[in-house]
Amino acid sequence: MLKRIFVYPYILWMFLFIAAPLLIVLWFAITDTGADGQTVFTFYHVARFFRPAFAGEPFFQRLYIVVLTRSIWIAVLTTMVCFVLGYPLAYALAKFFGHRSILLFLFLVPLWMNFLLRTYAWMTILEQNGVLNALLSLVGLPTIDILFTDTAVVLGMVYNFLPFMVFPIYSVLKDMDNSVIEAAQDLGANRVQVFFRVVLPMSVPGIISGLTMVFMPSVTSFIIPNLLGGGQFILVGNLIEQQFMRVGDWHFGSAMSAILIALILLMMGFIKLIDRQPRNKDGPAEGVLY
Amino acid sequence: MNHFIDLVGVTKTFGRKTVLSNINLYIDRNEFVTLLGPSGCGKTTTLRIIGGFEKPTAGALLFNGEDAISLPPNKRKVNTVFQKYALFPNMNVFDNIAFGLRLKKTDAKTIAEKVDAMLALVNLAGFQKRTIQSLSGGQQQRVAIARAVVNDPEVLLLDEPLGALDLKLRLEMQVELKNIQKELGITFVYVTHDQGEALSMSDTVVVMDAGQIQQIGKPEDIYNEPKNAFVAKFIGESNILEGIMHSDYHVEFAQVGFACIDKGFGPGEAVDVVVRPEDVAITPLEEGTLRGKVRHITFKGVHYEMRVEANGFAWKVHNTVQFPVGTEVGLSIAPHLIHVMKKSGEPGC
Ligand SMILES: Nc1ncnc2c1ncn2[C@@H]1O[C@H](COP(=O)(O)OP(=O)(O)O)[C@@H](O)[C@H]1O
Ligand SMILES: [Mg+2]
Numbered sequence: 001m002l003k004r005i006f007v008y009p010y011i012l013w014m015f016l017f018i019a020a021p022l023l024i025v026l027w028f029a030i031t032d033t034g035a036d037g038q039t040v041f042t043f044y045h046v047a048r049f050f051r052p053a054f055a056g057e058p059f060f061q062r063l064y065i066v067v068l069t070r071s072i073w074i075a076v077l078t079t080m081v082c083f084v085l086g087y088p089l090a091y092a093l094a095k096f097f098g099h100r101s102i103l104l105f106l107f108l109v110p111l112w113m114n115f116l117l118r119t120y121a122w123m124t125i126l127e128q129n130g131v132l133n134a135l136l137s138l139v140g141l142p143t144i145d146i147l148f149t150d151t152a153v154v155l156g157m158v159y160n161f162l163p164f165m166v167f168p169i170y171s172v173l174k175d176m177d178n179s180v181i182e183a184a185q186d187l188g189a190n191r192v193q194v195f196f197r198v199v200l201p202m203s204v205p206g207i208i209s210g211l212t213m214v215f216m217p218s219v220t221s222f223i224i225p226n227l228l229g230g231g232q233f234i235l236v237g238n239l240i241e242q243q244f245m246r247v248g249d250w251h252f253g254s255a256m257s258a259i260l261i262a263l264i265l266l267m268m269g270f271i272k273l274i275d276r277q278p279r280n281k282d283g284p285a286e287g288v289l290y
Numbered sequence: 291m292n293h294f295i296d297l298v299g300v301t302k303t304f305g306r307k308t309v310l311s312n313i314n315l316y317i318d319r320n321e322f323v324t325l326l327g328p329s330g331c332g333k334t335t336t337l338r339i340i341g342g343f344e345k346p347t348a349g350a351l352l353f354n355g356e357d358a359i360s361l362p363p364n365k366r367k368v369n370t371v372f373q374k375y376a377l378f379p380n381m382n383v384f385d386n387i388a389f390g391l392r393l394k395k396t397d398a399k400t401i402a403e404k405v406d407a408m409l410a411l412v413n414l415a416g417f418q419k420r421t422i423q424s425l426s427g428g429q430q431q432r433v434a435i436a437r438a439v440v441n442d443p444e445v446l447l448l449d450e451p452l453g454a455l456d457l458k459l460r461l462e463m464q465v466e467l468k469n470i471q472k473e474l475g476i477t478f479v480y481v482t483h484d485q486g487e488a489l490s491m492s493d494t495v496v497v498m499d500a501g502q503i504q505q506i507g508k509p510e511d512i513y514n515e516p517k518n519a520f521v522a523k524f525i526g527e528s529n530i531l532e533g534i535m536h537s538d539y540h541v542e543f544a545q546v547g548f549a550c551i552d553k554g555f556g557p558g559e560a561v562d563v564v565v566r567p568e569d570v571a572i573t574p575l576e577e578g579t580l581r582g583k584v585r586h587i588t589f590k591g592v593h594y595e596m597r598v599e600a601n602g603f604a605w606k607v608h609n610t611v612q613f614p615v616g617t618e619v620g621l622s623i624a625p626h627l628i629h630v631m632k633k634s635g636e637p638g639c
Contacts, residue, residue, distance in 0.1 A: 177376065179372050179373075179374060179376035180376045180377075180378060180379070182343055182363070182370075182372070182376065183370070183372055183376040183377075183378070183437075184378075184389070185342075185343075185362070185363040185364050186341060186363050186364070186368075186369055186370045186372075186438075187364075187369065187389050187390035187393065187437070187438075187441065188364045188390050188393045188394065188441070189364055189389075189393055190362075190364055193393060197389075198378060201380050202378075202379070202380055204380075
């Protein structure tokens, strides 16, 4: 079959840019350079991440663990805020703009701007003599100093990653069969009931991909905490970056990356478990809907 | 007396397009009414107006004499079986059927009983836990009916519910639906473009074309006394000819004068004449009002369908006796089997 030939470049691409880097990271994570310059297998760097600084240090007070839990917490917070803001936004976009979405286009424009530029823009907004405080004092409110705090980091992440929440939900909502909604109304459901009993459950696949697509970049991000956190606000992404770019310890950097990847995979598996619905358990007929 | 459902002068336009114009129709309790017409003639729109999913542009909709237009769909004692079933894909069969009852805060035990009884009624006992995706078209269809009927609606709206099924299943379901309607004493408003289905199931047939009602009547009357050429053509097969009414009881078509039982037309008025193929009698050549030659013959099971060319018209003739191609035959038509109707500019849809 000729068609298969066209798949090979894609497979090659996937291998070169996804599988191979992962394997390299894994390789560095479980090896070290011995005294004689030889490569040896060891879990030393993986274990380093969990090791106490002094005997008897409580687990959750160990430096790397603290950074990791903080990263997860910030990512969870970002994901939740994105969901709370993103779902209504996606809903409004799907409902009022459907397929001819000018608003969606407006929503896309900031995405074309460089990620760094957008984040720098936030710095000028949030800084002590920035746009935000100028506005606040203009209306007679006390100024606030939130740049280089966790609030600023979450704000920056929400701003940058919100589209990843909105798009998957939007596309599920936009393609939702309107007759199913009418059926619910027909059976006596009011607007609120239609939403909670039909629309929301049916948008779960979009919600799941939205959650994952926001959580993953949030938990690994290092640029946003660098800029908006002022470098004082260290997340696990910053730790990894430091190991590679400043310390030059590729083995420890890779070990941390591997731990983070494992953690993300674990969480995704957990989400999948929650989402597990009894589809097509005892029948053939996938696609024989009508 | 107030009618159960009353559509008075209902008109519906979408933008500049008039989809329904001046629909007047009343429906009585326990009646099985069928809206019949070609695709795009406005059947679904009519049904959606009754269900509350569209508002008429003009005209009134009354339930028991009271305005219903302002009632949202969830406040109407009407349930709908949608054209493509519209089952909830994320729920199993039980939850689909229980949906309406749960909204009414029915207790769990009653719900279980009612759902089970409903599944038995539609011949799906034991299907409670099945997913929607694992059901065949016919089974989904029956779940959709059960989901609507379990709420004890006063009116059930059905939009081409059997459209997606194969012929055998469709015939079975026709009988099943009719039984359900009789058993539960619910008013059915049924939409179809299949004339056979309409004639065999309904108490009243409403023939529609191009957003207008062409004729309302009992199936027999619609078939035997079509009001215009459109109805005649749409319901069953027919020979439709242009004719001239010379005087009461005398009509000329195919260049021959015929006796008929119609009167009240102006002298010399141009009319449409409809003759059903089974009403054209084949006679010995000399006895026929018309003389022609058999051009074509097809066996149709019970009868033969022939094309007989006579006086420049290819007559559709049904007969249980076959006359081979080339046979010269006489044709005659009894006066009461000639349907003379006012000319209607053939409305196309
Ligand atoms: N929401 C709508 N907007 C515009 N045109 C519509 C809409 N709904 C139906 N129509 C048009 O109205 C006409 C009648 O449609 P419909 O009632 O669905 O016909 P039927 O059910 O008899 O096939 C069609 O020409 C259809 O295109
Ligand atoms: Mg229709």
